Amino acid sequence: xxxxxxxxxxxxxxxxxxxxxxxxxxxxxxxxxxxxxxxxxxxxxxxxxxxxxxxxxxxxxxxxxxxxxxxxxxxxxxxxxxxxxxxxxxxxxxxxxxxxxxxxxxxxxxxxxxxxxxxxxxxxxxxxxxxxxxxxxxxxxxxxxxxxxxxxxxxxxxxxxxxxxxxxxxxxxxxxxxxxxxxxxxxxxxxxxxxxxxxxxxxxxxxxxxxxxxxxxxxxxxxxxxxxxxxxxxxxxxxxxxxxxxxxxxxxxxxxxxxxxxxxxxxxxxxxxxxxxxxxxxxxxxxxxxxxxxxxxxxxxxxxxxxxxxxxxxxxxxxxxxxxxxxxxxxxxxxxxxxxxxxxxxxxxxxxxxxxxxxxxxxxxxxxxxxxxxxxxxxxxxxxxxxxxxxxxxxxxxxxxxxxxxxxxxxxxxxxxxxxxxxxxxxxxxxxxxxxxxxxxxxxxxxxxx
Amino acid sequence: xxxxxxxxxxxxxxxxxxxxxxxxxxxxxxxxxxxxxxxxxxxxxxxxxxxxxxxxxxxxxxxxxxxxxxxxxxxxxxxxxxxxxxxxxxxxxxxxxxxxxxxxxxxxxxxxxxxxxxxxxxxxxxxxxxxxxxxxxxxxxxxxxxxxxxxxxxxxxxxxxxxxxxxxxxxxxxxxxxxxxxxxxxxxxxxxxxxxxxxxxxxxxxxxxxxxxxxxxxxxxxxxxxxxxxxxxxxxxxxxxxxxxxxxxxxxxxxxxxxxxxxxxxxxxxxxxxxxxxxxxxxxxxxxxxxxxxxxxxxxxxxxxxxxxxxxxxxxxxxxxxxxxxxxxxxxxxxxxxxxxxxxxxxxxxxxxxxxxxxxxxxxxxxxxxxxxxxxxxxxxxxxxxxxxxxxxxxxxxxxxxxxxxxxxxxxxxxxxxxxxxxxxxx
Numbered sequence: 001x002x003x004x005x006x007x008x009x010x011x012x013x014x015x016x017x018x019x020x021x022x023x024x025x026x027x028x029x030x031x032x033x034x035x036x037x038x039x040x041x042x043x044x045x046x047x048x049x050x051x052x053x054x055x056x057x058x059x060x061x062x063x064x065x066x067x068x069x070x071x072x073x074x075x076x077x078x079x080x081x082x083x084x085x086x087x088x089x090x091x092x093x094x095x096x097x098x099x100x101x102x103x104x105x106x107x108x109x110x111x112x113x114x115x116x117x118x119x120x121x122x123x124x125x126x127x128x129x130x131x132x133x134x135x136x137x138x139x140x141x142x143x144x145x146x147x148x149x150x151x152x153x154x155x156x157x158x159x160x161x162x163x164x165x166x167x168x169x170x171x172x173x174x175x176x177x178x179x180x181x182x183x184x185x186x187x188x189x190x191x192x193x194x195x196x197x198x199x200x201x202x203x204x205x206x207x208x209x210x211x212x213x214x215x216x217x218x219x220x221x222x223x224x225x226x227x228x229x230x231x232x233x234x235x236x237x238x239x240x241x242x243x244x245x246x247x248x249x250x251x252x253x254x255x256x257x258x259x260x261x262x263x264x265x266x267x268x269x270x271x272x273x274x275x276x277x278x279x280x281x282x283x284x285x286x287x288x289x290x291x292x293x294x295x296x297x298x299x300x301x302x303x304x305x306x307x308x309x310x311x312x313x314x315x316x317x318x319x320x321x322x323x324x325x326x327x328x329x330x331x332x333x334x335x336x337x338x339x340x341x342x343x344x345x346x347x348x349x350x351x352x353x354x355x356x357x358x359x360x361x362x363x364x365x366x367x368x369x370x371x372x373x374x375x376x377x378x379x380x381x382x383x384x385x386x387x388x389x390x391x392x393x394x395x396x397x398x399x400x401x402x403x404x405x406x407x408x409x410x411x412x413x414x415x416x417x418x419x420x421x422x423x424x425x426x427x428x429x430x431x432x433x434x435x436x437x438x439x440x441x442x443x444x445x446x447x448x449x450x
Numbered sequence: 451x452x453x454x455x456x457x458x459x460x461x462x463x464x465x466x467x468x469x470x471x472x473x474x475x476x477x478x479x480x481x482x483x484x485x486x487x488x489x490x491x492x493x494x495x496x497x498x499x500x501x502x503x504x505x506x507x508x509x510x511x512x513x514x515x516x517x518x519x520x521x522x523x524x525x526x527x528x529x530x531x532x533x534x535x536x537x538x539x540x541x542x543x544x545x546x547x548x549x550x551x552x553x554x555x556x557x558x559x560x561x562x563x564x565x566x567x568x569x570x571x572x573x574x575x576x577x578x579x580x581x582x583x584x585x586x587x588x589x590x591x592x593x594x595x596x597x598x599x600x601x602x603x604x605x606x607x608x609x610x611x612x613x614x615x616x617x618x619x620x621x622x623x624x625x626x627x628x629x630x631x632x633x634x635x636x637x638x639x640x641x642x643x644x645x646x647x648x649x650x651x652x653x654x655x656x657x658x659x660x661x662x663x664x665x666x667x668x669x670x671x672x673x674x675x676x677x678x679x680x681x682x683x684x685x686x687x688x689x690x691x692x693x694x695x696x697x698x699x700x701x702x703x704x705x706x707x708x709x710x711x712x713x714x715x716x717x718x719x720x721x722x723x724x725x726x727x728x729x730x731x732x733x734x735x736x737x738x739x740x741x742x743x744x745x746x747x748x749x750x751x752x753x754x755x756x757x758x759x760x761x762x763x764x765x766x767x768x769x770x771x772x773x774x775x776x777x778x779x780x781x782x783x784x785x786x787x788x789x790x791x792x793x794x795x796x797x798x799x800x801x802x803x804x805x806x807x808x809x810x811x812x813x814x815x816x817x818x819x820x821x822x823x824x825x826x827x828x829x830x831x832x833x834x835x836x837x838x839x840x841x842x843x844x845x846x847x848x849x850x851x852x853x854x855x856x857x858x859x860x861x862x863x864x865x866x867x868x869x870x871x872x873x874x875x876x877x
Contacts, residue, residue: 013498159498233855300497307496328498331491334459338487339505346501350726352510354501368491372503373483375590376632379507380795381729392796395844410848418495427500429507430632435495 004196005228007215009388011423013159013347015306016365017328019265021166023276026264027291032075032282033094033317034060037310039130040439041139041446044071044090052079057104057127057258060093066143072127074260074281076102092317095282106256111181119181126252130320131245132182135226135238137446138417138439147239149188149230152179154202154243155195155213157220161305162265162276162323164243165200172201174250175243181253182241183207193225202243218388223420227389232415244323262323266292268306269365270299270327279318285325286314294327300368302326307422308435331369339372346371349385349427375430383424391415393424397434400441405448408441418442459486476582480589508591510727514718515598515708515785519567521701522708523559524550526606529704530558530662533674550702562662563707565610566601573614574600577621581630592631592638592791593621599639599785602708603778603826604646605659612653616645636833637792640826647821655821657681660704678704679776680815683764684822698775709778719784728788731797732804736783737774739808744770747816765816773812782825783808792833796843803839807832 036044043064048054055076063069073079073095081094106126111119120143123129134141141147154164168175183190189209194200196214203210211229218224222240232238241249244262251259260281267274272293279288285301302309303319306326310319318325341353347364348354356362383393391412399407418435425434462482469478482488483505492499528550535542542549574597575589582589600617620642625634647654658664661676679698682691693703701711709715722728747766750756756763774780787793787807794803807828814824 015498231854233851233858235855236858300491302497306498309497311493311497326497332489334463334486334489336459336486339483339503340509343501347498348501350502350507352502352506352725352727354506356501366498368497369487369499370490370492371487371499371501372505373488373490373588375504375588376630378504378592378632378791379727380790380793381797381800382726384797390847390850392844392847394795395840410851411844412847412851422496425496426498427502429500429502429504431499431503433494 003209003211003229005193005211005213005215005219005225007213007219007224007228007388009385010157010216010218011347011349011386011427012157012216012360013307013366013426014361014363015159015267015269015328016363017267017269017271017274017326018160019162019267019274019276021163021276023263023278024288024291026277026279026283026288029097029279029283029287029317031080031094031096031284031317032073032077032280033092033284034071034074034282035092035317035319036090038320039071039140041137041443046082046090046093048079050079050082053077053098054079054095055102055104056260057106059127061090063140068121068124069129069140069143070125070127071130072104072258074258103257103259106252106258108256109253111177111184111253114181114184116184119184122253123181123249127258128249128252131241131249133240135223135232135240135417136414137442137450138419139446141239142237145237147186147188147237148232150182150186150190150239150241151222151226151229152190152192152202152208152241152243152246153213153220153222153225154200155193155198155220157215157217158305158307158324159217160265160267160324160326162244162263164202165195165198167263167265167276167323168201168243168247170201171247171250172204174247174254175201176205176207176250177253178241178246178250179205179207181249182239186239188230191225191229193220193222195220215388218386218420218423221419223415223417224388227391227415231390234409234414236414242321242323245321262318264288264318264322265324266327267324268299268302268326268328270295270329281318281320283318285312285316285318289314289325289327296329298330298332299327300330302328306366307426308419329365329367331367333369335369347426349382370431372429372431374432377430377432379429382427382429386423386427387420389415389420393421396441397421397432397437400437400444403441403444405445408445409449413438413441413445462486463489473583473586476586476588477579480579480582504591505594507727508594510725511595511722511785512598514721514727515595515602517714518602518708518711518718518781519563519598521711521714522602523563524552524555525559525701525710526562526662526707527552527555527558528702529660529676530674531555533661533664533676533704534672537672537674544702558662562606563601566604566606566608566613566707567598569610569613570600570617571597573617574621577618577626581622581626585630587630590631592625596621596639596642600642603639603643603706603781603786605654606662606707607659607665608646608653612646612650616642616649619645632791634791635837636830637786637789640786640830640833643826644830647826651821657685660706676704678822680765680822683768684761686758686761686764688764695772695775698772703776705776706778706781709781712775712780715780715784719780722784722788728784729790729793729800729804731800732788732793732807733783735801735804736787736808736811739805739810740773740779740783740812741770741808742805743809743812744768744773747812762816765822773815777815777823778825779808779811779815782811782829786826787829787832792836794836794839794843796840799836799839799843803832803836806835 044061059070077097277288421434624641657677664676810828811825
């Protein structure tokens with residue numbers, strides 16, 4: 001069954017440097033790292049000590065509040081460093097990869113014949129559980145909850161992000177296995193969305209409810225789709241999985257091996273030949289960044305897309321959930337009368353001597369400059385133009401800022417994740433940190449209520 | 451880029467670091483960011499940002515006000531010489547180039563209007579800078595628009611010291627005590643106007659203050675009239691009204707400095723709507739509101755409920771659409787009702803907010819015996835009600851969510867019974 005969702009409010013930010021649809025093999029990385037910041041709200045407890053050999057798929061640490069939830073190594077090798085920060089908080093775990101890879105064998109698992117608790121136990125044991133996230137709170141799903149439905153977005157609208165249709169090609173078997181397993185975990189439906197005119201491998205699968213989505217960004221964000229298909233009420237939980245992680249889950253179920261391979265889009269105007277690379281979770285970004293050539297030295301490497309990714313460095317490592325790495329120029333320069341002169345080379349939703357409305361197809365080379373200073377909220381009605389959910393964005397942000405729990409709840413904080421506010425943050429005239437405000441609001445609500 | 455400019459940029463950059471964490475930092479930064487948009491890069495959230503900032507937004511409003519300001523400078527002189535002509539019983543043929551856009555007229559503008567602008571900006575920005583330095587926050591751009599609006603909404607003969615006092619009051623009590631730009635409840639420009647009106651009523655109303663020197667000449671043989679269209683209507687001086695509709699539309703009438711030209715205000719309004727800076731919802735609904743109220747009054751007159759002798763006859767019988775051509779209604783709707791901080795913040799709320807501004811303006815205009823203009827009081831009144839309007843609009847969204855919540859069947863936590871159930875299904 002297919003239902004169409006058309007999103008009208010939004011904004012496509014067309015940037016220079018989209019990845020060409022060819023895939024190259026990245027140079028093998030010596031060191032792989034698991035960055036703990038990727039797992040928001042998880043306090044890790046180490047299972048292996050420094051200097052110990054681990055296999056690919058072997059548990060490195062577990063979640064302190066749920067010891068069954070294991071986090072596994074993407075490769076086999078020696079655990080060379082546990083990087084710690086203030087108060088001995090673990091920042092990252094680094095593994096020096098072996099020349100020949102040894103993998104933990106779990107054996108094939110037929111989800112169709114298993115119960116939901118068996119599936120959960122298997123995913124937790126094999127390290128696949130962290131790929132399942134939940135809303136509210138945008139954290140790794142709590143295995144003890146009973147999600148009313150599971151959402152997977154196969155439609156890509158974020159600027160320069162890896163195209164799901166392309167990276168999922170030929171993975172029908174793995175996707176089907178994962179969707180069958182997920183279908184057992186919820187009494188509701190597994191909602192899968194694809195682009196309206198896409199040839200996504202997801203559209204041919206069974207055991208799911210297919211939605212055809214069209215419209216500008218954030219139509220491809222799973223939060224937008226949840227809001228349109230089956231909005232979250234207080235007390236309800238919805239799980240979300242990104243499609244490239246489905247492939248990994250599916251392969252584990254079919255072969256019994258944790259295969260951390262990932263097709264990554266290397267994009268952005270600072271990259272000379274942006275294209276796709278096949279590499280592994282945790283690989284050093286330099287292993288595929290410099291191979292494609294960079295345009296100058298003053299650029300920023302982003303783990304993820306330009307709207308929601310995290311700041312990294314060439315010697316940083318591919319994030320656990322990412323399949324996009326973007327490199328764009330840093331904007332650390334002044335601009336004479338930048339506030340008064342007409343603007344042709346930047347994106348804007350207004351026409352205040354900004355001319356991006358003249359040619360909506362034009363591609364822009366944006367840098368990391370804020371284009372203005374932080375101010376109080378002044379202008380109204382602008383966020384609503386790019387925010388398709390049935391939520392008042394500014395009122396919700398203000399509720400989060402004043403830490404009014406009742407209002408946060410009533411205005412729909414349960415339904416959103418920080419990424420849903422990336423676009424309002426992009427256009428914000430007052431340059432307020434929307435995603436940070438929402439993240440802090442969610443954390444507070446989780447602490448006090450969740 | 452020339453070497454010289456590079457060094458200037460560099461020098462300012464070094465100075466910025468020198469001033470960092472010092473008391474004077476906000477003052478330096480305000481001037482620095484006026485010259486150069488800053489080199490700040492994104493630290494959290496989205497790595498790229500849109501082109502607009504608050505300076506650019508405010509600048510658009512100022513640009514929309516420039517034609518009005520220029521017109522008002524010519525009109526200051528034109529009204530002065532026209533009033534003298536009337537006093538001397540001279541009648542002249544009107545010609546745009548020969549009797550309006552003349553150096554003589556503009557000179558009156560330079561000596562009367564320009565000082566108002568200078569005092570408004572000088573005093574207002576000084577207060578803003580002082581508060582920024584004391585409170586250690588950046589100088590926000592809100593006053594850039596307020597400072598331009600204030601000289602345009604006062605009578606031309608307003609003494610400069612009076613304006614300075616009012617600006618200090620308006621910025622401190624109207625804005626800074628609430629926390630500065632973005633936090634105020636009342637429109638600061640209108641707070642200043644209201645302060646002037648209630649503190650110095652003789653300078654703000656009557657039939658003498660609207661034309662240069664009309665007050666000074668009172669009682670002398672050279673006396674001239676400065677009566678506005680609304681003033682005449684309120685006094686039922688219908689016979690004295692010899693302004694044509696085009697005079698009213700293009701603005702060749704007496705009134706507050708910048709309010710007269712509905713034509714230029716209309717262009718400014720279209721510019722603000724086109725650039726997406728001001729809310730078209732507020733403007734459209736305010737126009738509708740004023741037309742509705744005006745039409746109701748016209749109906750009352752048509753039904754013969756009030757006689758020609760009534761105090762209200764002049765204004766009530768004034769054709770409903772002409773209300774938009776005289777007085778400050780158009781100016782208020784386009785430039786002041788649309789202030790996003792003090793106006794309604796939700797799109798639905800903007801319709802209601804705008805409608806009542808138009809509606810109340812015309813109502814106050816007709817029924818206020820002391821002063822036949824209501825737009826500034828109507829906007830201030832609706833400023834106070836805007837949060838209430840928004841509260842109910844947002845409440846509707848909250849109720850919708852609550853209703854959805856009540857109709858939803860919340861699943862139990864994954865219990866054993868649930869696992870058994872699933873097991874039964876699979877076998």
